[in-house]
Amino acid sequence: MSAQSEPAVVLASASPRRRRLLAWLGLPFSVTAVDTPESLDSALADVPAALAAHLAEEKAAAAYAEGIAGAPILTFDTIVVLDGALLGKPTDDEDAWRMLRALSGRSHQVVTGVAIACPGDDRLRTLAVTTNVRMKELSDAQIGAWMALGEYRGCAGAYNIEGQIAEVDLDECYQNVAGIPLCHLFAELKRGAAASCLAGSPVSPVLACDEALGRVCKLGPGLVGATSSSPPR
Numbered sequence: 001m002s003a004q005s006e007p008a009v010v011l012a013s014a015s016p017r018r019r020r021l022l023a024w025l026g027l028p029f030s031v032t033a034v035d036t037p038e039s040l041d042s043a044l045a046d047v048p049a050a051l052a053a054h055l056a057e058e059k060a061a062a063a064y065a066e067g068i069a070g071a072p073i074l075t076f077d078t079i080v081v082l083d084g085a086l087l088g089k090p091t092d093d094e095d096a097w098r099m100l101r102a103l104s105g106r107s108h109q110v111v112t113g114v115a116i117a118c119p120g121d122d123r124l125r126t127l128a129v130t131t132n133v134r135m136k137e138l139s140d141a142q143i144g145a146w147m148a149l150g151e152y153r154g155c156a157g158a159y160n161i162e163g164q165i166a167e168v169d170l171d172e173c174y175q176n177v178a179g180i181p182l183c184h185l186f187a188e189l190k191r192g193a194a195a196s197c198l199a200g201s202p203v204s205p206v207l208a209c210d211e212a213l214g215r216v217c218k219l220g221p222g223l224v225g226a227t228s229s230s231p232p233r
Contacts, residue, residue, distance in 0.1 A: 008200040009189075010073045012063040015154070017162070017200070018076060020180045025186060028205035034062040040086045041198060049128035052113030056077075057124050060115035068182045072189075072197050073117040078179055080157030081109040096147060096158035097166070103157060103166075105137035110177045114185060118197035125194045129181035130157045131173050135159075135166045171218040175209060182209065183223035190224075 005232055008027040011019060022029055036058045044051035055077035063073045080087040082102060090096035109130050116125040138146075146165060152158040154199050161177040168174050175182045180207040188194050190203050206220040 008198060009093050010060055010071050012073050012075045015179055020183055021175055021178060021180045024182060024205040024208040027200050034059050036062050038088060040088050047132060048079060048111045050113040052077050052079050053126040053128040056113035056115035060117040060124050064117045070119060072194060076179060077110055077116045078110060078112045078156045078218055081111060087208050088153055089156055092157045096152045097143060099158040100138060100143045103135040105135060107134050112176050114180055116194040118194060127172055127184060127188060129176045129184050131168055131176040133166050133168050133177055173219055174213060181218040187223050
């Protein structure tokens with residue numbers, strides 16, 4: 001969190017990756033966590049984007065109900081879609097192995113839902129972003145080595161793209177797979193319906209993302225706009 005005393009937003013997530021990514025927007029934020037079912041057994045299962053947004057919305061509603069106030073609340077939920085089947089967080093090692101074996105060498109989609117709860121406003125703003133991902137071909141030994149790191153725990157599809165076992169094209173949102181569609185969130189906080197309730201102005205995450213990944217994103221600049229400010233180097 002920034003050294004400023006008053007947060008511009010509240011991140012309702014226990015994910016250290018989301019905490020690190022949100023910092024790229026240059027807004028002071030505080031962190032809390034909420035516990036919701038995150039069930040994929042839903043009438044919305046046939047529409048993954050709607051389901052991901054709904055799950056994020058449930059988290060925002062739970063945080064709002066706990067009396068968190070004073071700044072917009074941000075919540076996220078990520079699901080993996082493989083040939084129409086939804087993959088959430090693995091329940092145990094066997095479930096994680098099953099997911100990774102099914103994903104190995106396959107293309108799939110990662111959908112992250114975003115919800116924004118503004119102070120004093122009962123309406124929740126939601127959006128969902130889908131990224132096409134290619135999982136590398138994984139041998140049993142490679143799956144075992146990945147699982148031994150323990151990073152699959154708490155990750156939809158049992159993997160973290162930062163572990164270098166999957167890849168996305170330059171015109172897809174990489175950070176959406178890591179847990180936050182940063183440029184889409186920037187656009188919503190800068191110019192979208194939530195902009196009016198935000199104290200402060202976010203900075204473009206494009207430069208920070210490009211430097212972290214060692215590549216030049218083709219998607220981000222169009223989303224953030226050429227006139228947006230850039231983060232300090």
